[in-house]
Amino acid sequence: MKKFIALTLALVLCLSLFAACGAKEEAGAKIVAQKGTTSFMYAEKLANTKTTTYDTFALAAKDMINGNADYLFVDKTTAKSLAKEIEGLKIIEIALSSENYGIGIDKNQADLKTKIDDILKNKAAEIDAIKEKYMNGEEDKYVGVTSGTKDGSKADKQLVVATNAEFAPWEYKEGNQFYGIDMEIAKLFADELGMELVIDDMEFDAVVGAVGKQNVDIAMSGITITTERLGVINFSEPYYTESIVCVVPAANTELDSAGTVVDMLNVICAK
Amino acid sequence: MWNEFIKQFITLKGYENVVNGLWITVQIAVFGLLIGILIGTLIAVVRVMPKYKRLPRILDKICVCYIELFRGTPMVVQLLIGYWVLLPALGITVDSGVPVAIVVFGLNSGAYVSEIMRGGIQSVDPGQMEAGRALGLTYATTMLKIVVPQAIKNILPTLGNEFIVLIKETSIVSFIAVTDLYKSFKQLGDPTYDYTMPYLMLALTYLVMVLLISWGVRVLEAKMKKSER
Numbered sequence: 001m002k003k004f005i006a007l008t009l010a011l012v013l014c015l016s017l018f019a020a021c022g023a024k025e026e027a028g029a030k031i032v033a034q035k036g037t038t039s040f041m042y043a044e045k046l047a048n049t050k051t052t053t054y055d056t057f058a059l060a061a062k063d064m065i066n067g068n069a070d071y072l073f074v075d076k077t078t079a080k081s082l083a084k085e086i087e088g089l090k091i092i093e094i095a096l097s098s099e100n101y102g103i104g105i106d107k108n109q110a111d112l113k114t115k116i117d118d119i120l121k122n123k124a125a126e127i128d129a130i131k132e133k134y135m136n137g138e139e140d141k142y143v144g145v146t147s148g149t150k151d152g153s154k155a156d157k158q159l160v161v162a163t164n165a166e167f168a169p170w171e172y173k174e175g176n177q178f179y180g181i182d183m184e185i186a187k188l189f190a191d192e193l194g195m196e197l198v199i200d201d202m203e204f205d206a207v208v209g210a211v212g213k214q215n216v217d218i219a220m221s222g223i224t225i226t227t228e229r230l231g232v233i234n235f236s237e238p239y240y241t242e243s244i245v246c247v248v249p250a251a252n253t254e255l256d257s258a259g260t261v262v263d264m265l266n267v268i269c270a271k
Numbered sequence: 272m273w274n275e276f277i278k279q280f281i282t283l284k285g286y287e288n289v290v291n292g293l294w295i296t297v298q299i300a301v302f303g304l305l306i307g308i309l310i311g312t313l314i315a316v317v318r319v320m321p322k323y324k325r326l327p328r329i330l331d332k333i334c335v336c337y338i339e340l341f342r343g344t345p346m347v348v349q350l351l352i353g354y355w356v357l358l359p360a361l362g363i364t365v366d367s368g369v370p371v372a373i374v375v376f377g378l379n380s381g382a383y384v385s386e387i388m389r390g391g392i393q394s395v396d397p398g399q400m401e402a403g404r405a406l407g408l409t410y411a412t413t414m415l416k417i418v419v420p421q422a423i424k425n426i427l428p429t430l431g432n433e434f435i436v437l438i439k440e441t442s443i444v445s446f447i448a449v450t451d452l453y454k455s456f457k458q459l460g461d462p463t464y465d466y467t468m469p470y471l472m473l474a475l476t477y478l479v480m481v482l483l484i485s486w487g488v489r490v491l492e493a494k495m496k497k498s499e500r
Contacts (some may be wrong), residue, residue, distance in 0.1 A: 036461060052448045053450075054448050063448065067364035176272070179332065205461060207379055209464035232463065
């Protein structure tokens with residue numbers, strides 16, 4: 001019996017040693033992002049870094065401020081919105097990549113894509129006005145959007161929009177109302193199509209996969225058009241061009257002297 | 272479906288992530304249980320102490336509060352509070368959420384193990400304690416050398432059960448941004464949004480682990496039974 005206990009203890013000691021070594025191997029810069037986003041996919045490809053994902057960008061930013069990570073990769077407009085809410089963030093104004101936001105559309109509804117592209121073209125002025133007021137922070141002009149209740153029997157009279165309402169200024173919740181650029185555009189779509197708007201709020205990494213299932217017609221969640229996503233859903237024509245930027249804690253000066261993307265990536269990958 | 276999974280798992284080296292995730296899951300469950308057994312035994316011993324003096328009475332109250340606190344809140348909430356509230360408040364920074372998860376799982380399972388252990392200690396014949404004291408051993412020696420070993424033998428199946436619960440519950444650590452077994456399998460499905468194979472394989476992996484543990488506990492039990500007639 002004593003032998004057995006001694007053996008077990010020895011094993012535990014070995015395991016702890018292993019664990020300690022494992023922890024040491026994880027050198028290099030630690031990058032944080034929201035799970036399932038293109039920012040995460042970009043960060044994941046960088047050599048000599050470790051990427052951790054969170055449910056929302058806000059949580060990722062909080063964890064960086066708490067000192068558990070070095071860099072946050074996030075879409076530029078969202079970075080600005082985060083910097084307004086969370087103190088101590090510094091945005092490095094160098095675009096790491098350029099990408100197009102599109103509206104995800106059910107592959108089996110070809111006519112819906114035509115209609116949405118038409119609305120995007122015909123109502124361009126109104127859509128630009130919506131973008132403008134959120135980008136400029138004209139809060140008194142924001143219009144809250146109320147979601148209907150999803151009802152399978154009224155599927156052809158409801159426009160069900162999948163979103164992750166934790167991505168200001170594109171979509172976020174205040175009380176029981178949805179706000180944000182995508183939400184107001186979605187309302188415009190529903191009005192133009194003569195349908196009732198239903199907003200289906202879920203995790204971001206579920207949004208794309210949800211389209212075409214459980215009556216979800218379109219996805220509007222600041223979604224970048226990528227080839228992987230095109231394999232699963234259809235996209236509207238792009239309605240915004242966005243870039244990924246790097247955000248650091250305000251006290252971090254490592255990237256201040258970087259003038260180009262290459263300078264910046266050299267600093268990040270050499271850490 | 273199957274081909275896509277093979278591509279993600281083998282060609283694109285997804286198995287490396289899965290092995291890492293498996294290792295993290297095992298780490299959290301094993302170290303969590305070890306901390307849990309340690310805390311649980313301490314609490315159980317305190318709670319069965321004779322209570323004529325004031326100190327044991329106060330300690331007993333503290334232990335009851337601890338048990339109620341950890342049994343009364345979900346483990347997810349404990350993890351979230353540990354990582355997002357306590358860590359920044361104490362000014363501690365960590366490389367990953369794994370140490371936090373180990374500590375929270377340890378504290379939580381300590382509360383459950385203490386109750387299991389108390390039952391085990393109380394199931395040992397009081398005559399054992401009396402005999403030990405009559406032979407001139409101190410209370411602590413009798414407890415640790417005579418009563419607790421017999422108690423552990425009695426509660427081994429329940430302890431194995433606690434380990435199984437713990438290993439399955441580790442799937443919640445993705446709440447604090449830890450890439451465990453669940454998340455590493457999920458990432459295999461992310462590029463195609465087809466989670467059929469990853470989730471079936473995830474279930475299979477957990478099942479194999481749990482079957483291995485139950486087998487291990489049975490072997491251990493048989494070994495310990497040798498001292499009985």
